[in-house]
Amino acid sequence: MISGRCAACKYLRRRCPSDCIFSPYFSPSDPRRFACVHRIYGASNVGKMLQQLPPHLRAQAADTLCFEAQCRMQDPVYGCVGLISQLHEEIHMAESQLAKIQAEITFLNCTAPEAQGLQIIEANSNLNSLLPEQITTVGLYPQ
């Protein structure tokens, strides 16, 4: 059984049971993956979190736990919240620039000849559909 142990059981130096909760998600070929989640969450917490989910959702949960753990190891202060913050800033910057372009298009629309005005109205309505909803889903991020 030794050679078939998963990364978690190898790391924890224990026998890998046939119903091991870690085995499907922590291949022995990638020992760093388990070491990461173990260091941040602890093996027991990871096992509990996986156990509480239906089997078909566990692989995705293991992946996101690994991602968050890697982020936390790379950035022990902000973890992956640093990435959320960065995306938040980019969206804010895009929002400002879009508003500026929207103002310019509105100005052009006021001064443009009739035929061209129609096309600019179309561009402007695309900007309007972009601004209000899609740019403001960052309320979860604590300021």
Added chain:
Amino acid sequence: MISGRCAACKYLRRRCPSDCIFSPYFSPSDPRRFACVHRIYGASNVGKMLQQLPPHLRAQAADTLCFEAQCRMQDPVYGCVGLISQLHEEIHMAESQLAKIQAEITFLNCTAPEAQGLQIIEANSNLNSLLPEQITTVGLYPQ
């Protein structure tokens, strides 16, 4: 000393030492905050992570750990990676719409009279500055 215990020491039913690692970041007035990080990371791991940081960075680390723990409790499969994915999709959608508007402005620029063309060029250059760099910092998110 009992009445001055921090949320962590109250939760763990122990005396709160004067140099408690949790005390500055887990006020007894918000017991849920500690309960969250304890459930996801375990008190011992949170203590270790804070201890490894210089004191002036610990408050921010405690806040981001709490944020990630809350996200994981709300969404046990994706945690705050779900939020990153959502922002990623929004940026991708914005990128597509901006490209469409850029194409429309380029078209208008080709057909516009000279004086107005100058203003459209300006709007177009704003779009160019937005597209290539600011929209693609999502490489950290695993597909």
